[in-house]
Amino acid sequence: xxxxxxxxxxxxxxxxxxxxxxxxxxxxxxxxxxxxxxxxxxxxxxxxxxxxxxxxxxxxxxxxxxxxxxxxxxxxxxxxxxxxxxxxxxxxxxxxxxxxxxxxxxxxxxxxxxxxxxxxxxxxxxxxxxxxxxxxxxxxxxxxxxxxxxxxxxxxxxxxxxxxxxxxxxxxxxxxxxxxxxxxxxxxxxxxxxxxxxxxxxxxxxxxxxxxxxxxxxxxxxxxxxxxxxxxxxxxxxxxxxxxxxxxxxxxxxxxxxxxxxxxxxxxxxxxxxxxxxxxxxxxxxxxxxxxxxxxxxxxxxxxxxxxxxxxxxxxxxxxxxxxxxxxxxxxxxxxxxxxxxxxxxxxxxxxxxxxxxxxxxxxxxxxxxxxxxxxxxxxxxxxxxxxxxxxxxxxxxxxxxxxxxxxxxxxxxxxxx
Amino acid sequence: xxxxxxxxxxxxxxxxxxxxxxxxxxxxxxxxxxxxxxxxxxxxxxxxxxxxxxxxxxxxxxxxxxxxxxxxxxxxxxxxxxxxxxxxxxxxxxxxxxxxxxxxxxxxxxxxxxxxxxx
Ligand code: SF4
Numbered sequence: 107x108x109x110x111x112x113x114x115x116x117x118x119x120x121x122x123x124x125x126x127x128x129x130x131x132x133x134x135x136x137x138x139x140x141x142x143x144x145x146x147x148x149x150x151x152x153x154x155x156x157x158x159x160x161x162x163x164x165x166x167x168x169x170x171x172x173x174x175x176x177x178x179x180x181x182x183x184x185x186x187x188x189x190x191x192x193x194x195x196x197x198x199x200x201x202x203x204x205x206x207x208x209x210x211x212x213x214x215x216x217x218x219x220x221x222x223x224x225x226x227x228x229x230x231x232x233x234x235x236x237x238x239x240x241x242x243x244x245x246x247x248x249x250x251x252x253x254x255x256x257x258x259x260x261x262x263x264x265x266x267x268x269x270x271x272x273x274x275x276x277x278x279x280x281x282x283x284x285x286x287x288x289x290x291x292x293x294x295x296x297x298x299x300x301x302x303x304x305x306x307x308x309x310x311x312x313x314x315x316x317x318x319x320x321x322x323x324x325x326x327x328x329x330x331x332x333x334x335x336x337x338x339x340x341x342x343x344x345x346x347x348x349x350x351x352x353x354x355x356x357x358x359x360x361x362x363x364x365x366x367x368x369x370x371x372x373x374x375x376x377x378x379x380x381x382x383x384x385x386x387x388x389x390x391x392x393x394x395x396x397x398x399x400x401x402x403x404x405x406x407x408x409x410x411x412x413x414x415x416x417x418x419x420x421x422x423x424x425x426x427x428x429x430x431x432x433x434x435x436x437x438x439x440x441x442x443x444x445x446x447x448x449x450x451x452x453x454x455x456x457x458x459x460x461x462x463x464x465x466x467x468x469x470x471x472x473x474x475x476x477x478x479x480x481x482x483x484x485x486x487x488x489x490x491x492x493x494x495x496x497x498x499x500x501x502x503x504x505x506x507x508x509x510x511x512x513x514x515x516x517x518x519x520x521x522x523x524x
Numbered sequence: 525x526x527x528x529x530x531x532x533x534x535x536x537x538x539x540x541x542x543x544x545x546x547x548x549x550x551x552x553x554x555x556x557x558x559x560x561x562x563x564x565x566x567x568x569x570x571x572x573x574x575x576x577x578x579x580x581x582x583x584x585x586x587x588x589x590x591x592x593x594x595x596x597x598x599x600x601x602x603x604x605x606x607x608x609x610x611x612x613x614x615x616x617x618x619x620x621x622x623x624x625x626x627x628x629x630x631x632x633x634x635x636x637x638x639x640x641x642x643x
Contacts, residue, residue, distance in 0.1 A: 152639060155590035156578045161535050169578055171590050171639025175620055255580055258588040283579060283606050302538030306531040307575065311599065410536055 108210060113137035113218035113429040115203050117194045117370065120149020122223035122402025124177035125415040127186050129422030130221075135429060139215070140181070140188035141205055147181065147188060148174035149225055150248070151411065153255045156276050158303075162412035173411060197222070197370050199395050218429035219397045221421050222371065226364040226403035228273070236268075238325030241332075247273040247361040251280070260284055262357025266334055267291045268322050270298040270305075274361025279308035288314045289353050292336060294321040294343055297470065299363070299496050301409075320349065322358070331358055364407045371400065381449040382406040388454050389461040390424030391417065399425045406451050406464070409498050413464075435459075439508065444518035446471070448495070455515065458508045462500045465517055467493045473522035476501060481513025493519065525552075530569055532562040541566045573599045578638070581609055581624055584616040589640075591624055593633040601631055609635065 114135050116123045119142030127138050146152060151159070154170030161167050164176065181188065192207035203215045228246040243262055245253075250261045251273060263286050267274045270293040278288045291309060296319050298305055309316050317336070323345060324335040338349020366384040376393035377386045384405040385393040391401045401421035402414040428434075435457020441450045443465060450465045463478075471493040478486045478501050485507040493499060501517055526549075530541040537558065543566050544553040554566045568574060574596025580588050591614075597605055605628050614624045618637050625635040 146640075148639075155580065155592075155638065157576045157592060158536070167534075167576075169590060169592050169638045172592075172620070175639060255590065256588065258580065258582070280579075283577075283602065301536055302531050302540075303533040303536065306538070307533045311575070 108213040109216070110213075111216045111218075112139045114139070114221070114425055115201075115215055115217040115219075116140045116221045116223060117197070117203070118142065118149065118223035118225060118402075118404070119144075119147040119188055119190070120223065120225050120402070121151055121174060121177065121411050122225065122404070122414050122418040123149070123221070124174075124181050125418035126221045126223055126399075126401055126422035126425070128177065128180045128184065129419035130426040131184050131186055133423045133426035135426035137218075137429075138186050140186065141192045141194055141203070142188060142190045143193045145190055147178045147190065153248075153252050154276075155255045156280070159411050162410060163415055170411075177415075194370065196373075197375055197398065199375060199398075201397050217397075219399065219425040221399045221401060221418075221425050222404055223400075223402045223418060223421075224367045224370065224404045226366045226407050228360070229363045229365055230360070236322055236325055238334075239327060241325065241327040241330050243327070243331035243356055244325065244358045244360070247271070247277045247359045250277055250357075250359050254280055254284060260286060261359075262355070263287065264289060264355045265357045265359060266322075266353050266355040267359045267361060268334075269293065269360055269362035270300045270316060271361035271363060272300045272304050274359060275300045275304040275308040277359060277361070278314050279312060282312045282314065286357075288312070289355055290314070290336070291316045292320045292322060293318050294339060295319070296341070297494075301496070323350075325358065330356060332356070334358060364403065366404045366407065368400075368404055371395075371398075376400075379406075379449065379451075379453060382451065384451075386453045387451065388456040389420075389452050389459065390457070391421035391452065392424060392428070392456075397425075397428050399428075406449065409496065413498065417464075437508075440514045442514055442516045444516070446474075446519035446521070447517060450517055455503070455508065459505050461503045463503060463515070463517060464498050464500050466498055467495055467519055470494045471519060471521055475520045475522070477518045477520055478503065478507075479516040479518070480507050480511040483511050485511065528570060530566055532557060532565050534561045534565050543570055545570065568596075575599055575602060577602055577605055577633070577635075579606060579609060581612050581614050581635070583614040583618055589614055589618060589624075590638045591635050592638045593628070593631075594623075594636050595633050597628070597631045597633045601629060604629055605631070605635075 151170035151174040159173040196204040201217045265288045322334045323337040333354040336351040337345040376395040399421040401418040439455040448466045526545045528543045532539045541556040577593040622637045
């Protein structure tokens with residue numbers, strides 16, 4: 107088995123991995139190796155052929171493959187090395203990366219620093235507990251997306267979509283354009299988790315009905331799915347009488363949320379955050395395992411790929427500094443939050459520098475104030491027109507706020523009128 | 525006077541835009557947009573809505589290539605364009621940025637390759 111050394115190993119060649127690689131290169135690191143499981147770089151973007159990416163990052167609207175191509179081009183032009191068809195099977199706390207590729211079988215790399223950028227996956231049917239039979243024709247929206255956009259075949263003709271996540275909405279339009287009939291999109295919550303623009307341009311444009319507070323209560327069909335029973339639910343997501351429907355279909359797509367693909371860390375490598383499903387990290391996205399960084403959707407699921415690239419660049423620069431042996435911060439500040447917030451990333455601060463803290467609220471708020479408190483003193487207050495669970499928010503922490511106050515950071519959302 | 529509520533699709537923010545129109549269909553007021561692009565969108569949406577079309581086309585070498593329209597296509601022509609593209613094959617070796625169809629069905633939009641991957 108081959109063993110070799112590399113200063114910076116990046117696991118995953120999607121938008122996070124490529125952005126981290128480019129940022130590390132720009133920070134002076136030259137010995138970089140990206141390991142990508144698929145046959146090409148680009149990650150999930152290669153199947154997201156719709157437009158809507160990059161407005162924030164590039165100032166223009168790109169399709170997924172176009173966005174990926176910009177980074178891929180940089181990676182190639184800078185001469186950053188990458189292996190495709192290569193799966194990482196483990197990372198140990200001394201930063202030994204074990205991998206396997208079709209070309210050379212198993213090999214091990216002793217890395218100076220490691221960045222994990224493995225992205226996320228969709229919540230599968232098994233995790234949703236839908237009663238009924240187990241026929242074929244039930245797919246996650248992302249699997250259907252791969253069938254249609256990469257393989258070129260349609261999973262079915264009469265579609266019901268459970269969950270109104272963005273991939274589900276995008277697939278509703280895509281399948282309609284390809285000649286299928288999308289009978290309904292069902293959302294168990296009283297609001298959609300997808301972007302308003304996608305409800306508009308993917309459902310309303312094509313007259314596809316969205317049923318809020320509705321879910322599938324039973325799947326019918328022996329070999330192939332034949333239809334679904336649908337119920338209306340109350341605010342506790344319990345079925346209420348009067349809202350039952352039967353919708354015939356030959357395909358059910360699931361678009362019920364994304365979860366970080368964090369298996370490389372969850373085996374005990376680094377401490378995890380039960381809410382995000384990713385690791386606990388500091389402002390540099392370094393985990394509790396020294397020199398092992400996490401960024402992008404493996405850390406927490408982002409709304410936009412633009413933000414993934416941004417976060418990955420932070421990790422890339424920091425990992426380059428670590429590999430170089432730069433002096434490290436020596437503070438230990440925890441980031442706490444109040445009951446209106448679901449999570450914050452980063453969860454701790456180890457170095458006094460300007461940092462953005464990302465957070466997500468639990469419910470929709472109008473006119474709430476976002477308040478940041480360091481060591482018991484309010485350092486910033488910001489009134490927000492609207493806060494929603496589907497939209498990641500940020501608060502900016504300056505070096506000065508941290509230098510002038512000692513103690514932990516607390517982020518809170520104070521509803522209007524309190 | 526007529527009022528129309530729109531959701532701007534130009535960026536992920538998705539602003540709600542209120543458009544007021546005179547009885548002759550003239551736009552007299554646009555409110556709720558957070559930027560200029562929202563206004564342009566609202567005007568187009570109330571006069572002649574267009575959408576970017578993204579889909580795939582087969583390539584002579586067997587690959588399935590992602591493609592996009594270079595600009596918005598009138599909404600009511602989208603299905604015609606899809607139909608047209610079913611019979612189109614891209615030249616072997618087509619790469620990102622290459623034009624597959626010029627001025628598709630006279631809409632003024634070109635169909636351009638948007639990625640190199642594909643099975
Ligand atoms: S009005 Fe401007 S900010 Fe609002 S959604 Fe449209 S483009 Fe985005």
